[in-house]
Amino acid sequence: MTTTNYSVKASSILDELKACGVTDVVTVPDYVQASVHMALEAGYLPNVRIINCATEDEAVALALASERVQAHMHGEEPRKVIARLPGVVSLVV
Numbered sequence: 801m802t803t804t805n806y807s808v809k810a811s812s813i814l815d816e817l818k819a820c821g822v823t824d825v826v827t828v829p830d831y832v833q834a835s836v837h838m839a840l841e842a843g844y845l846p847n848v849r850i851i852n853c854a855t856e857d858e859a860v861a862l863a864l865a866s867e868r869v870q871a872h873m874h875g876e877e878p879r880k881v882i883a884r885l886p887g888v889v890s891l892v893v
Contacts, residue, residue: 810835814844826851826863 813836817825822845829837829852840850853859863869864878 810839811844814839817848818845822848824849824851824866824868826853826859826866828853828856828859 810833825840825848827833827837827850840848851862853862
């Protein structure tokens, strides 16, 4: 794997997810984040539920359907959904 000055170690990403209390990861596995996906599948964060999706639309729909996400939204509809895959789905409430 080629490393550039802009690379971030998978362990750094996963340690931040743990520090933020992330309990679920809804993702579309890809080559760019392969090391993150492999570490998750290998149990790096054993208490995190991993949901692999086939498309970006599926990932957004599952994230929005999550009871945990709904609880944080306090019954409001998202004003904006930003899907930057590979990466994250951000909701603006």
